Amino acid sequence: MNLPPWLRLLLWPVSIVYGDLTRLRVWLYEKGHLKQKRLNRPVISFGNLTVGGTGKTPMVIWLAEKLLAEGKRVAILSRGYKGFAGTSDEIELMKFRLQDRVLFGVGPDRYAQGKRLEPHADLFLLDDGFQHLALARDVNILLLDASQPLHRQLLLPAGPLREPISAMQRADILVLTRSENSPQTEAAIARLHSYPVFSAATRLLGFRHLGSGIQMLPAGEIGSGPFYAFCGIGNPRAFFQDLKNWQLPVAFTSEFPDHHRYDQRDADELKAAAQAAGAQAFLTTEKDAQNLGGVQFAGFPVFAAVIDLEIPQADAFLSAIRAGLDARRTAA
Numbered sequence: 001m002n003l004p005p006w007l008r009l010l011l012w013p014v015s016i017v018y019g020d021l022t023r024l025r026v027w028l029y030e031k032g033h034l035k036q037k038r039l040n041r042p043v044i045s046f047g048n049l050t051v052g053g054t055g056k057t058p059m060v061i062w063l064a065e066k067l068l069a070e071g072k073r074v075a076i077l078s079r080g081y082k083g084f085a086g087t088s089d090e091i092e093l094m095k096f097r098l099q100d101r102v103l104f105g106v107g108p109d110r111y112a113q114g115k116r117l118e119p120h121a122d123l124f125l126l127d128d129g130f131q132h133l134a135l136a137r138d139v140n141i142l143l144l145d146a147s148q149p150l151h152r153q154l155l156l157p158a159g160p161l162r163e164p165i166s167a168m169q170r171a172d173i174l175v176l177t178r179s180e181n182s183p184q185t186e187a188a189i190a191r192l193h194s195y196p197v198f199s200a201a202t203r204l205l206g207f208r209h210l211g212s213g214i215q216m217l218p219a220g221e222i223g224s225g226p227f228y229a230f231c232g233i234g235n236p237r238a239f240f241q242d243l244k245n246w247q248l249p250v251a252f253t254s255e256f257p258d259h260h261r262y263d264q265r266d267a268d269e270l271k272a273a274a275q276a277a278g279a280q281a282f283l284t285t286e287k288d289a290q291n292l293g294g295v296q297f298a299g300f301p302v303f304a305a306v307i308d309l310e311i312p313q314a315d316a317f318l319s320a321i322r323a324g325l326d327a328r329r330t331a332a
Contacts, residue, residue, distance in 0.1 A: 003158065011158035019155045022163050026170075029133045037111040038136040042123040042325050043077075045137040047130020049150065049167060050160040052258065053234030054143040055177035055200065055309065057090050057287070060127050061097050062309045066318060067123070068101055075103040075121035077110040077135075079128065082259040089259055089290040090127070096214075096290075110135050123325075130170070131162055139324035142171035146199070147181040147238065168195075172324050173317075175200050177309070181241055196320040202238075203310040204246050210289055210302035219246060222303045226251035228279035230270060231288050232260030239285055242305070252277040260291060267295045274300065 003011070028034040044063070048054040060076060067074050080088040086106050087095075095104065103120060105113025110132060114124055126137055144150070155161045168174070172195075179199035206216035226249040231239050236255040243250050254270065256262075274282060281301040284292075289304040311317050 008154060008158045012154065015155040015158040018157070019164055022155075022167075026133065026163075026167070034133070036134060036136040039111065039114040039118060039124060041075075041114070041118055041121055042139075042328070043114075043126050043129075043135065043137040044123065044139045044141065044321060044325075045126040045129035045132075045135075046141050046143060047128055047132075048143045048145075049130070049163055049165065050145070050148070050153070051156065051162060051234065052160060053238065054145045055202070056128055056143055057093060058202070058307060058309045059141075059143060059175065059177070059200070060125050061094060062311070063321075064094075064098055064102055064125060068098075073103075073120060073122040074101075074125060075105060075114070075117045075123075076125045076127055077105045077113055077129075078126075079108055079110070079132070080106040081128065089287050092290040093286050094127075096286075130167075138328040139321055140170055140172045141175060141321075142168060142173070143175045143177050145178055145235065145238070146176040147178045147241075148235070171195060173198070173320050175311075175317075178202060178238055180245065181238070198311060198313055198317045198320075201310045201312075202242055203308045204242070205306040205308050207283075207303040207305055208286070208289070210292060210297075210304060216306055217303070219248065223280055223301075225249035225281070226277075226279050227281055227283045227303075228252050228254075228270070228274035228277055229283045230254040230256065231285050232256030232258060232262075232291065233285055233287055234258045239305075242307070243283060248283065250283070251279045260288075262288075262292050262295050264295055267292075267297050271297055271300050 029036060046056050046059055064074050076094060078091055080091055082088060091104060091106055103117050105117050107113050130142055150165050153159045153161050174195045174197045177200045180201040206218050207222050208216055229240055229243055229250045233239060240253050281303060283303055286304045286306055
């Protein structure tokens with residue numbers, strides 16, 4: 001959120017009220033005045049403190065793959081934010097990457113979705129669940145973007161914070177994502193010694209040519225550029241920085257609102273801008289590719305970046321999750 005200073009000042013009193021209401025809501029759940037519902041299968045929640053992307057979807061995919069490799073039956077619960085007909089761009093991305101190996105429960109009542117899937121699942125991954133206090137979870141994983149420090153940030157609507165920074169205390173595990181873009185990550189981990197803290201970096205797997213199926217191409221096979229990059233995600237600057245890190249020549253960039261559904265007018269305007277910039281092809285994200293259905297770029301190639309997370313201490317991270325599940329099971 002890059003609001004002008006005058007607007008942040010104008011919205012600051014609203015942020016104060018918003019913060020008080022969020023604290024009250026958490027207190028009501030902690031004291032039992034608002035009741036949490038618990039599923040009969042373990043629930044691992046992923047979430048963040050800010051609006052915009054911190055890498056939750058890649059994190060869910062990463063852990064789902066690990067659990068599937070262990071023979072677990074995995075189900076993913078999600079609100080399906082800004083989606084329709086029981087799905088969203090993020091849901092479709094997860095389905096595309098995980099195929100039919102994972103069950104999905106999509107809707108605002110994630111407890112009801114979980115009860116429906118319980119007979120067929122060994123555990124649940126709760127997508128974007130940090131603020132979804134209505135559903136009890138066994139492990140609470142909080143993702144923080146290492147390239148976007150939280151200090152001096154304001155609460156909604158004046159700033160990007162969904163909750164006060166003190167809400168970090170509810171987390172069982174912290175993951176600092178996009179650590180490759182922040183040399184201070186190790187120092188931040190050292191300061192957060194009261195939590196199990198891990199770092200995660202974004203790794204490029206390859207590119208998919210839009211409209212050409214699931215075949216993935218290495219970066220060296222999509223042309224020499226220059227490219228025109230566009231996206232409609234929570235943190236577009238992170239994607240553009242990734243392209244720079246991957247040494248892909250970008251002539252120009254365009255940002256759209258998060259979850260933007262593209263139409264033919266968008267495509268025509270993008271193509272005209274790309275031609276004026278001398279670009280040879282488009283680069284976008286896998287999430288954006290889910291919102292480009294039916295849009296034609298008239299022979300101008302579009303490549304979607306396929307990414308993964310790289311967690312240096314992956315074994316320790318998985319062990320921390322198992323320890324959390326075991327501790328909750330023992331307590332129960």
